[in-house]
Amino acid sequence: MKNTADPLEPKADKDTVRRHNLSLVLRAVHDEGEATRAAVAARVGLTRAAVSSLVEQLLAGGFLTEQGKTFSGQAGRPGTALRVARTGPAGLGVEVNIDYVSVCVVDLAGSDRVRLTEHVDNRGVAPAEVLERAARIAARTLTSAAGQDLHPAGARLALPGLVSGGTVRQAPNLGWNRVAAETLFARALGALRPGRPAPAVGSDNEANAAALAELWFGVGAGPERVRGFLYLSGEIGVGGAVVVDGELMRGAHGFAGEIGHAVADAEGPRCRCGSRGCLEQYAGQAALLRGAGLDETAGMPGVAELERRARAGDARTVAALERAGRMLGLVLSGAVNLLDPEAVVLGGIYRPLMPWLGPAVDRELTLRVVSGLWPEGSGRLRASSSSGDAARGAAAAVVRGVVADPAGYAVRAVR
Amino acid sequence: MKNTADPLEPKADKDTVRRHNLSLVLRAVHDEGEATRAAVAARVGLTRAAVSSLVEQLLAGGFLTEQGKTFSGQAGRPGTALRVARTGPAGLGVEVNIDYVSVCVVDLAGSDRVRLTEHVDNRGVAPAEVLERAARIAARTLTSAAGQDLHPAGARLALPGLVSGGTVRQAPNLGWNRVAAETLFARALGALRPGRPAPAVGSDNEANAAALAELWFGVGAGPERVRGFLYLSGEIGVGGAVVVDGELMRGAHGFAGEIGHAVADAEGPRCRCGSRGCLEQYAGQAALLRGAGLDETAGMPGVAELERRARAGDARTVAALERAGRMLGLVLSGAVNLLDPEAVVLGGIYRPLMPWLGPAVDRELTLRVVSGLWPEGSGRLRASSSSGDAARGAAAAVVRGVVADPAGYAVRAVR
Structure with a gap:
């Protein structure tokens, strides 16, 4: 049944198709690490002309870079290798744990580019205060990231408790009960960066975020x-x-x-x-x-x-x-x-x-x-592999959102 | 990504499309319980003409029946209600448990139509002997089913142990280790019914089969x-x-x-x-x-x-x-x-x-x-609801196979 288009689904209009195809192409390069236009075309099933046009848009938008000629034997642009950009679109991950806060910014490839960790005891501290502390660390990380020309599309919290719908229902070791973590964090970060757009904030359980890092960069990515x-x-x-x-x-x-x-x-x-x-x-x-x-x-x-x-x-x-x-x-x-x-x-x-x-x-x-x-x-x-932790998993989840809809990135980026 | 056809997939030829569409239509009626051709057309997204032609084939093949006029206000065939047939295609479920064997035949709607249960102690008995016993009970059940013009497309065993690839890896309470249950059962059933085609035999863990019955006929089917x-x-x-x-x-x-x-x-x-x-x-x-x-x-x-x-x-x-x-x-x-x-x-x-x-x-x-x-x-x-058990779940799984490919049924049916 999987390959049957739902007849009730509205017909995709041209812009929707373009956005979707941009994502297909970006994702192909993201997943392969490096690919020529021809390889992308073969993978996504679009014509080389269509792929070339989409690639131009992704190059112009700063999502892709070109890496010079490959050894395909052909000269000229079609043989050059595409990679995801090392600057521009990024993700911010913020792990707030019991006795530390760890924040990182990853680039489009998911690489950990800026990391700031503070060992602090968050027990017995009011949730709003803990999240302000996290926001301060995040603000500093964002400043470093901007210096590397990395601009997260959003932030994602990783929290040691039951997280659902932006709220921590229960975090026994922090003593939290029904804490609106996303809102508190977003407000605190906004106050620290007046005049700048507040990033979209998501959240997840810290073990979930760490498991995603393990899936994407650890055992799930190994041989x-x-x-x-x-x-x-x-x-x-x-x-x-x-x-x-x-x-x-x-x-x-x-x-x-x-x-x-x-x-x-x-x-x-x-x-x-x-x-x-x-x-x-x-x-x-x-x-x-x-x-x-x-x-x-x-x-x-x-x-x-x-x-x-x-x-x-x-x-x-x-x-x-x-x-x-x-x-x-x-x-x-x-x-x-x-x-x-x-x-x-x-x-x-x-x-x-x-x-x-x-x-x-x-x-x-x-x-x-x-x-x-x-x-x-x-x-x-x-x-676990050394390559993943909750902050990186959370940040990489933000980046995956960019890859899934690069056209939407411009409106979401934190600068 | 789900709605994107895989460009590498071979183009479906006409027969494949027809088989697939037959399944779509049969499944629509199966899931709804009762439906007009118009309702089926709306659900599967094919034209009414195409649906009518597919329905004729399913009626001729004995998968569907017509139930007279509905109160749609329109006279004539298009308003008559379709249901899955109560005779013909069926499934055989065989639960072999520690102290009983329960066999049933369900019809296309999943209704339990013939049931034979024997309370026997299967502990300390050789696996081949237990499965022969189950085959004897199954053979009697098939005879009763044939009397009701029900012809299972295959049999499915439900066994109290770790089941994989047709083999019971381990069933501690039966004392079974690496028992090729499907083969032993099929052979025994074949010997009991000389000259008749042996049914395709599948197998599953008994709790899995019972959970499927609960999903299809119990809590999963309730309000x-x-x-x-x-x-x-x-x-x-x-x-x-x-x-x-x-x-x-x-x-x-x-x-x-x-x-x-x-x-x-x-x-x-x-x-x-x-x-x-x-x-x-x-x-x-x-x-x-x-x-x-x-x-x-x-x-x-x-x-x-x-x-x-x-x-x-x-x-x-x-x-x-x-x-x-x-x-x-x-x-x-x-x-x-x-x-x-x-x-x-x-x-x-x-x-x-x-x-x-x-x-x-x-x-x-x-x-x-x-x-x-x-x-x-x-x-x-x-x-659990009273409506499902492992034998019924196993039999219904066979029936779902028929619904997924009615065109393949004729070659599989046990008569």
């Missing part, structure tokens, strides 16, 4: 092209996201992926979410630090110390990580039985700690995944 | 049209299936949905799957019966007795069901946090036991679902 995986983001909370067939599974209300509140032990300690024995209580950052005898509020320096001690073979640290890995594996086995993903990707603080967490997780998966497809060393359990 | 839900099938094992946007989520290897082996208690009793403390050990049929002081091998009569005692207010029975409900709720809360479904549907033996299981499940969901969208009485937790 295996893993299109379905369960992503876990170890932070102060434990976030999660499910990718199926190259798309995020969002659930009925946009709240899918909350694996941090799966029950690891029904009678376990109270969790901020109101339940008991959630995975977060055993495998969240505080639990890892506490288990190893470190200050559970020590943040990223604490995690670095944890890694240092594990590397040095400190028995208490190694045992604490193994306990956490067992609980992670316990919950993950249930999720794997339910979802049957191609891979499980552990990100955030789990990434550096994988050498000590991984074997314990693997043992539980071997024992408890009923398909038997997850024996130790199967390679299905893996650390 | 709310629930298109995403988690389905649990309480039997000797606990099966599960995930429906997202009106489609089964199958997972990377076809093994998604195995919620029965989610860990309810890490240190719990050994499960046949090799793990410990699986949900099945607390909420499977044996555990329910044992908990209430009944013979855990008593099968369906035991479940009936359980229900009778619960209804009579027997304290031990009620407490046992509440304990099981708590474990169900514990595991379900994790699945709901991960999937964010619209609804959770409890089928199989859970359906009659819902009055006693439900409140305990609800309490755990209220406490542990982080979105807060699952308070007691939210109505998101529900018993």
